[in-house]
Amino acid sequence: MTALLFLTLLLPCAVPPAARHAVHRLAPVTALWLITVSVVVPAGCSLAALGALVLTGLLKLPAFAALGELVHPLRTASDLVVVPSAAVSVGALAVCAVTLARAALREIRAVRRARTAAGRRPAAGDLCVIDSPHPDAYALPGRPHRIVVTTAMLRSLDAAEREVLFAHERAHNRGRHHYFLVAAELAAHCHPALRPVRATVRLAAERAADEAAAAAVGDRRLTARAIARAALAGQRTRSQRPGCAAAATSGPVPQRVRALLAAPHASRRPARWIAAALLACTAVSCTASATGVIDFHHRVEVAQGEASR
Secondary structure: OHHHHHHHHHHHHHHHHHHHHHHHHOOHHHHHHHHHHHHHHHHHHHHHHHHHHHHHHHOOOHHHHHHOOOOOOOOOOOHHHHHHHHHHHHHHHHHHHHHHHHHHHHHHHHHHHHHHHHHOOOEEOOEEEEOOOOOOEEEEOOOOOEEEEEHHHHHHOOHHHHHHHHHHHHHHHHOOHHHHHHHHHHHHOOOHHHOOHHHHHHHHHHHHHHHHHHHHHOOHHHHHHHHHHHHHHHOOOOOOOOOOOOOOOOOOHHHHHHHHHOOOOOOOOOHHHHHHHHHHHHHHHHHHHHHHHHHHHHHHHHHOOOOOO
16 A cells, blocks of 8 residues: 555656647647646645645544544554654645645735736727836736737737737636646645646747647738747746746747747657556556545555555
């Protein structure tokens, strides 16, 4: 049982390198969905494994064994393994809870500030223009969705490039990309190995919006130029946008521009193996976690005298 729970905690370490390959080899929308699922599921399984380790350690204590109505000792690995593992798991869960709560509060406040600032300005449909000397533009989640753009950003682009920018941000709102960004952020607080995948998920979301904007305007070179100019204009701007607000100027812009200028249907032969690796990691994580938790439950029933060995 303990070995399966430890395996569940190790599997997320394999996700970041596979995700980095997937974002360049798979179609952007496919990569976005696949990477997000392969991050969220192992993160949840890791929490379940930590919880099982904590309960295992607690049930080794007489007070909790009596509380759990154990009539036999709980059959586990050596106490030299179980007790330290339970203590470390308690600390890990506490750190996860604190950092997750802080991140959630910080993000909620940022979204509220951005919605309040956008609400003070007259909107033309979903477009909200803010008078500011700092070039910035982003898709603001909420009801209704907004595209927030500053006057400085509008002055930095010509008319055709502004249409690309608006199409890009509308693609973020239409694709509900803020949900993917939030999911990746939550998963990063559940397992430290998953933290690098936040940037990969953001890149996948930006690539999906880039392709949608290119399809909307019908010109990939114009789209690449608009993205590059918007990023260049906003590179020295310290944006106040929320972390879940996707923006055309975020992510590794040179990689995005190269992808737009490349053939849209370039060969992706290794993609199936990368996708299979991510799916396999997700499946094994689920299986190991579920098997470990089920085995723990069975051992508790045996210790309670409700099931045979």
